[in-house]
Amino acid sequence: MNKAVILAGGQGKRMKADMPKPLFKVLGEPMLHWVTTACEAAGVADICVVKGFRGEMIDEYLDGKYTTVLQAERLGTGHAVQQAIPFLENDKSGNTLVLCGDAPFIDEETIKKSLAVHEQQGNAVTVITAELDNPFGYGRIIRSANGISGIVEQKDATEEQKAVKEVNSGAYWFRTADLVELLGKLDNNNAQNEYYLTDTVYIAISEGKNAGAFKSDNADIIRGANDRNDLLELNTYARMAVIKKHLVNGIEFTCTDGVIIERGVEIGVGTEILPNTILRGNTVIGKNCKIGPNVMAENCRIGDNASLNTVQACDSEIESGVNVGPYVHIRPGSVIKSEARIGDFVEVKNSVIGEKTAIAHLAYVGDSDIGKRVNIGCGTVTVNYDGVAKSRCVIGDNCFIGCNTNLIAPVKLGKAVYTAAGTTVTRDVPDYALAIDRGVMKVNEGYTLRKLRTKLENK
Ligand code: UD1
Ligand code: CA
Numbered sequence: 001m002n003k004a005v006i007l008a009g010g011q012g013k014r015m016k017a018d019m020p021k022p023l024f025k026v027l028g029e030p031m032l033h034w035v036t037t038a039c040e041a042a043g044v045a046d047i048c049v050v051k052g053f054r055g056e057m058i059d060e061y062l063d064g065k066y067t068t069v070l071q072a073e074r075l076g077t078g079h080a081v082q083q084a085i086p087f088l089e090n091d092k093s094g095n096t097l098v099l100c101g102d103a104p105f106i107d108e109e110t111i112k113k114s115l116a117v118h119e120q121q122g123n124a125v126t127v128i129t130a131e132l133d134n135p136f137g138y139g140r141i142i143r144s145a146n147g148i149s150g151i152v153e154q155k156d157a158t159e160e161q162k163a164v165k166e167v168n169s170g171a172y173w174f175r176t177a178d179l180v181e182l183l184g185k186l187d188n189n190n191a192q193n194e195y196y197l198t199d200t201v202y203i204a205i206s207e208g209k210n211a212g213a214f215k216s217d218n219a220d221i222i223r224g225a226n227d228r229n230d231l232l233e234l235n236t237y238a239r240m241a242v243i244k245k246h247l248v249n250g251i252e253f254t255c256t257d258g259v260i261i262e263r264g265v266e267i268g269v270g271t272e273i274l275p276n277t278i279l280r281g282n283t284v285i286g287k288n289c290k291i292g293p294n295v296m297a298e299n300c301r302i303g304d305n306a307s308l309n310t311v312q313a314c315d316s317e318i319e320s321g322v323n324v325g326p327y328v329h330i331r332p333g334s335v336i337k338s339e340a341r342i343g344d345f346v347e348v349k350n351s352v353i354g355e356k357t358a359i360a361h362l363a364y365v366g367d368s369d370i371g372k373r374v375n376i377g378c379g380t381v382t383v384n385y386d387g388v389a390k391s392r393c394v395i396g397d398n399c400f401i402g403c404n405t406n407l408i409a410p411v412k413l414g415k416a417v418y419t420a421a422g423t424t425v426t427r428d429v430p431d432y433a434l435a436i437d438r439g440v441m442k443v444n445e446g447y448t449l450r451k452l453r454t455k456l457e458n459k
Helices: 031-041 055-062 077-082 085-089 108-120 176-183 199-206 228-248 447-451 453-457
Strands: 003-008 046-051 067-070 095-100 125-131 140-144 147-152 166-175 211-215 277-280 295-298 311-314 328-331 341-349 358-366 368-370 381-383 393-395 406-408 411-413
Touching: 003 031, 003 077, 003 085, 031 046, 031 095, 031 108, 046 055, 055 067, 067 085, 077 176, 085 176, 095 108, 095 176, 108 125, 108 166, 108 211, 125 176, 125 199, 147 199, 147 211, 166 176, 166 211, 176 199, 199 211, 358 368, 406 411, 447 453
Parallel strands: 003 046, 003 095, 046 067, 125 211, 277 295, 295 311, 311 328, 328 341, 341 358, 358 381, 368 393, 381 406, 393 411
Antiparallel strands: 095 166, 125 166, 140 147, 140 166
8 A cells, every 4th residue: 555754853943933844834734734635635645754853743733643753863864764664564565655744735646646657667766856947955856868866965966966957856756665675775974964865766776776756847846944934935825826726716806915715715606805804724605705804714604695894703604695794703603694684893602693683783692592583782792601601592583682682691582572772681581572671760850050060150
């Protein structure tokens, strides 16, 4: 069976953070996750991650999903793969893909096409390469009549070799049995005194095995991040790549300022995305919506023809034709049914808001089930927490909740209940009733004349 070894031992000193470099995020996902998803997409699911610096963070992140091994000392890429020998020896029948955990743009197509070439040419090792205008710093590919003769590192290269623009991406296919054998023959006689994985190429050739190079059409597979500036460039590149994909799919962007859309987001045709919109996780947006400006939605399902303006929404569902915003917070577990309207300064949490219901302004609705065509007046608060436990409010269809109503949960209002403005509802109200809780209003005539006499006279 084919498997993969991913090198994730790097510290990334220039990142100036106490975290392994592959855990830095590009478009919301750790770089390591980009790499493992590409492997899995290409059908390689048996993965061993070589950890090093702060290796426990890699384990915590992977949470047992893949095998990990520790490279206790950083003695080079060859030494890193040597740590995975027990994993390789479990099953030496297939091929092993070696990848860098900090080069996030390796893609399914490159992995599959290079494997096909690797198998077809009967190679012990196939290096995945790319051509760069500025190859500085990378290992140069030295081609020969029947494949390649070796890879020369920048620090070991002659002037002539430095002029070569085809470079080693750091990704390879090996026949697993050959890899195990070749790893045993590495030494560190080079400019950096490291065990170079790249030396496997010339060792293989010297033993009469085939070595090949597969040049990827996508030079971006090589991109990695050594510092925060590089990381920003990776993010910028990935961000625009996602936006371009949506443009092709018929999504409208008049300006992409502040627009960040993660890879897993789906958007329906005809939807318009306005500035400062951040769409995260597995958010799915329907057709002909207007999203933004200033929207942050994470793991939300949004129906067709919805409009969100200046909204934060998380782990919630907003059905078709709903109009939300501005200045609205939809917290996890909420379902806003079709054609509801949630207006300014409203917070909804873990609640169902029925069809065509309006919460036009300044309200808190938490842990509540609200029916259809309800009107929630300005200043309404569901009092869902008594300091010990959270409880639910249930409001039937066609209710009219007067301004500044407090609903002390648990409480249930039947169908078409009215609450008078300012009412504090402390017990259930049956269908078609009015709940009113008010003191008798008094008018004390002439009060201010007496109270403010001096002030009014001096005017
Ligand atoms: C390596 C290749 C070079 C290639 C380049 C692509 C070697 C000798 N050279 O360069 O030909 O063009 O990658 O980026 O392999 N790592 C470890 N343990 C170590 C050393 C490295 O886990 O002891 C990991 C790094 O974290 C990184 C990857 O291996 O993910 C590549 O290491 P890096 O030092 O960036 O590559 P170079 O040696 O410069
Ligand atoms: Ca190095």
